[in-house]
Amino acid sequence: MMLIIRCAKCKRKLFKYKKIGAGRLLHLWPDRIVEDHSIHDGLEIRCQCGNLIGVDERKFIKMKPRSFVRSGSYVRK
Numbered sequence: 016m017m018l019i020i021r022c023a024k025c026k027r028k029l030f031k032y033k034k035i036g037a038g039r040l041l042h043l044w045p046d047r048i049v050e051d052h053s054i055h056d057g058l059e060i061r062c063q064c065g066n067l068i069g070v071d072e073r074k075f076i077k078m079k080p081r082s083f084v085r086s087g088s089y090v091r092k
């Protein structure tokens with residue numbers, strides 16, 4: 016499933032992300048990030064508007080709840 020992750024405040028596109036399985040989006044695994052338009056400020060992941068989206072935990076990005084919105088579609092083969 017390919018997800019588009021947008022800032023909840025300004026609706027800017029932040030990530031294009033390949034999600035495995037259903038359910039909530041709590042972490043972003045680096046090898047599944049297809050596009051990254053976020054700002055990496057040290058360990059903080061922010062939108063260009065300044066909204067804090069998550070924290071870089073090295074193994075993954077820990078997403079901050081309600082800081083982002085997601086939309087996605089199943090890719091048909």
Ligand SMILES: [Zn+2]
Pocket residue numbers: 022023024025026027062063064065066
């Ligand atoms: Zn924003």
